[in-house]
Structure formats: C-alpha cells, structure tokens
Amino acid sequence: MNGRKSFKDDEFSFDMNTMTGISSAWSETKIKERVLTQFNQTRARRNIINATAVYGLSFCAILVLFCLFNIIFHLLVQGFSSLNRDFFLQLPKPVGEPGGGTANAIVGTLILLIVAVLVGVPIGLGAGIYLSEYAHQRFAQAVRFTTDVMNGIPSIVFGIFAWTILVVPFKSFSALSGGIALGIMMIPMITRTTEGFVRMVPVPLREAGLAIGTPKWRVIKDIVVPSSLGGIVTGIMVSLARVAGETAPLLFTAFGNHFWHSSLLAPIAALPLQIFSYAISPFEDWHRQAWAGALVLILIVFVINLCSSYFVGRQRRMFSSHK
C-alpha cells in the first residue's frame, strides 16, 4: 500500500519535471517577445488586407445602390411623364391612337396577387407549421428538399403546369389559372420561411404553454405563431413581391387582355404582361407606357416591402424587454 503510493508520487513529480522543462524553454517573456515580433512583421500585410476588405466590401455595397438607383432613375425619366390620371383610370387605346392607360392591368395584377395569396398563404403556412411542429424528421427532410427544388424551378414551368391542369381542361385562359400559378410559386418560399421562424420560437415558451394545461394546437395558435408572426408575414410579403413581377407563368395562363376581364375564368390583363407587350411594340407612346407600368410595378413591390418591414418592427417591439 505504502509502496504503491510512493510510486504514484514519483510518477507525479516526473510529470511535473517535464512540464517545468517545457515552460523554461518558453518563459513568459520569451512568449511575449515572440508574439510581438510576429505581430510587427505582419503589420503591413494585415493593414493591406484590412483596407482591401473595407474598400472592396463597401464598393460592392455602393454597386448595389448604384444598380437600384440607376434602374429607378431610368424608370422615372422614361415613365414619369406618362404617369397621369389616364394611365391609372383608362383602358388601353387601340393601336395608333395616343393616350389611354393600363387601369385593367393594374387591377388585373392586384386580382392575380389576391388569388395567389389565397392559394399560397394557407398551404405554405400550414405546411411550414406542420414541418416545424409535427413532422417526423425524415418526412420533414423530404418536404424541405422538395421545397428547395421547387424554389429552383424556372417560373415558366409553373405556368406550364397551371396551363395543363387549368387552362387545357377549361379550354380558356383565365385569371384563376394565372393566380394559381403564382400561388404555387409562393408555396415553397412561404413554407421555408414559416418553418424557419416558427422553429425559432424557444422551446421553454412552448413548454410554458403546455405546462398550464393547453392543448398543443392551441399553444401553436396562441403562442408559437403570434411569437413568430413578424417573420412569417415578412416571408409572405417577400414571396408576394417576388411573384408580383413574374411574367413567364402568366404568358399562357392569365394571357393578358386589352379590356376589363369578364370573370375569373376569363383572360385577364397583368402589368408584367402589359409591359412586355408594350415594350416589344413599335410605338413610342407604348414604350413610354411600358416604362410607367414598370414604375407602378416597382411601387407595388416597394409598398409590399414597406409593409413587411413594419411587421418586422412590430415583432421586434413585442420581444424587446422595454416598451
């Protein structure tokens, strides 16, 4: 017993010796010196890298602003003069006649967006909440993968899809098919953002809800979703802004219309379509109207973005500890 103990002590002191051996080779002053020399040697290089990073990155940021302002400036110069009362209130004039407006296209775009929201939001929201709250890991993974693939599908494919299932059987282009095509495009985006934001709600908050005897669905409805509402709404707004300017999926669904649409099952005008057909026309006046249409479209997107940042702000206020 005694012998074993002293053996252990030996082992211990041996270890200590090795350790002191190391620390004498690298005394504190020596380490400091070494680090300082290295630090001074690399100073110039570090400064250059730092400067490159700062200027390079800010250049990129400026480029972004430049692009945006350039586009808006162009649109204003070219299209602002056509933005008059007639543009918002009148139907397009027949070819050759000057004046007229795109009232039908503005209304058409709004109708298409409403249909898209009615289709995309409930499904995307439901799927997102389901994925975050109920789905088994495997299934959620599969759905997530599917939504990612869907996000990457060219938008015209959604148009073709809507055309096959809604235009061909009904033998007519329609507002409904166009809105549904846009709505389907919104689904994967909304699903992903909703899932992400709902998942971010802290587990203890859910547990607190359940702990006072709340059924799970009510915890989701009353606590989880309201807690992440800002993020969810932002996701919806962003996806809405994205599909608002889509042209391709509307080409053979909504089709476009020079007059007021007669019903949801008839062809309907839409700003992107109008812009497209005016832009490729040979008439100066229509070119100007195309610019004005683009301006209005950007304005719509801008308003949608404003709304979304309002909701983000509201969310932040709700979660900040100060009123």
Add this chain to the structure above:
Amino acid sequence: MNLNDQTIGNDILPGDIRPHINTELQNGKPLFVSHRKPLEESLENPIPQIMVKELNFYYGRQKALSKVSLGIPAKKATALIGPSGCGKSTLLRTFSRMNDLIANARIEGTVTIDGRNIYDRDTDVVELRRRVGMVFQKSTPFPKSIYDNVAYGLRIVGIRDKKTLDQIVEKSLRQAVLWEEVKDNLGKSALALSGGQQQRLCIARALAVGPEILLMDEPCSALDPNATARIEELIFELKDDYTVVIVTHNMQQAVRVSDFTAFLYLGELIEFGSTQKIFTVPKDRRTEAYLTGKFG
C-alpha cells in the same frame, strides 16, 4: 456496486407513514424497508401525493434516472438537490409529463399522483398539466399583456366571463405578490416586466388554473437576492395550499423553503428525508460530501 439495494431502503417516504405499506418483493427484499417509526413524527407527516416507483429514464441511450423511488408528501415543499446533470430537472418534469415532448426519451416505472399512474395510456395529459403546474428556470412570459398571461389558462378552460376572469387574475397576482406592482398596468406587455416580476407572473399564471401541485425548476437562479427572497417567501406561503416541488442549487434556499429534501446523484436517489435531517445528519457519505461542498 449495488448502490440501489442500499438506497431503496432509505426513506422512501419521509417519516414512514404510508397509506399502503408496500409488501412487494424486489430481488428478494421488500421494496420499502421501514427503518424507524417514531409515532409523533408520522402523525405530523402527510400522505404522499406523488409516488414514484422504480423510475428509469433514458434520453436515447443515455440513462438519466436509475431506479428512483420516492413519495412526495401533499401540501409540503420538497426540494430536489444534487450536482449539475444528476437528473433533478428530468425527475421534476416526469411529474407533469413534460418529457413527452422530447424525441427519443423513454421512461420505465410508474409515477402515481393521487393514486393514478400518470403514465397510463388513458391519462389526459392536458388535464394532468392543469393539475400539476410548472415554473421554469428562465421566466417564460407569453408575448401578451400581463392580464392575458394570467387569464390565458382560464380562457383555455373555457371561462369567458369577464368578471370571473378579473377576479381570478387579481387573486392569482396577489398570491404571487405581484398585484401591487402591476395593478395599474395590466394591459402592459408582460415582456416589459423585470426578470423577477416576470418570474412571479409565471407563478401567478401557473396558480390561476388551480393546480394542486406546483413544480419549480430553479425558479430563482436568474434573479437577484431581493427577488429571490420574495419568491422564497412566496413558496413558503404557497405550501399551505399546494404541494410544492422545487429544484435548487442553493442549499440555503432548500433549508429555508423546504420540508423534505431529496438528494440525487448520477441519476440515482441517494437520500430522501426531512430537510432538517438531511442537512444535519445525512446518512449517506455522498450526501454529506455534497452538502459540505466536496463535489458538485
């Protein structure tokens, strides 16, 4: 090591009064071995409300609780103590089946509350959780007003009458010693309260739905000494009407608020008995080592 055989024999029930002395045999030994039966003490000691029997708990492969058996008496405060990671929270959460939410978690054994095994298939978990309230380490106010936080559980139950709601909200907030501070600002967001106020709000919220048992997982660990003192006073008063089970790392707190103490170590119940006994004459050397700060 055959630790279980030793520990099972310890005070499964404090004071040894049991409505049903268990005569089941476990490995040839009676499950509950009576060490002593001082009559005057047993008369003071109440009937256990929560009976835990041979509880094993697994997170996937990892065993978090091992053969835990104890009886938590009604209308008393029971403290769960032990080093970090020993399974205090896990044990506490089994009492209201909060572990149901954790994927891969598995439980063996029984937890009986008022004579019913809560892990029976036909248990209504929502109903169970209404009867067994829980307050968490980090305060978890809902993103709603102060009033709505407390009224939420009542509305879930289906109480719509404004007057009833008002009265219960006020009573609960008074019970949680928060009423005076918030009575003029009931519509204010609960998230604007201080940490200590939020914690008391969570207690009020738990009390509002009329639970019989209140579980608290380190309710004071994020609070300053002042707020801690207030919550301790509160717990002290609550135990007249509620069965309180509190997890704490603060030994003084355990002494101050609890009547009984359970010491857990590495997922096992090492010792269970009256707080006074555990802290003055611990039977197990590990309890003693923990209480004197040798580990944990």
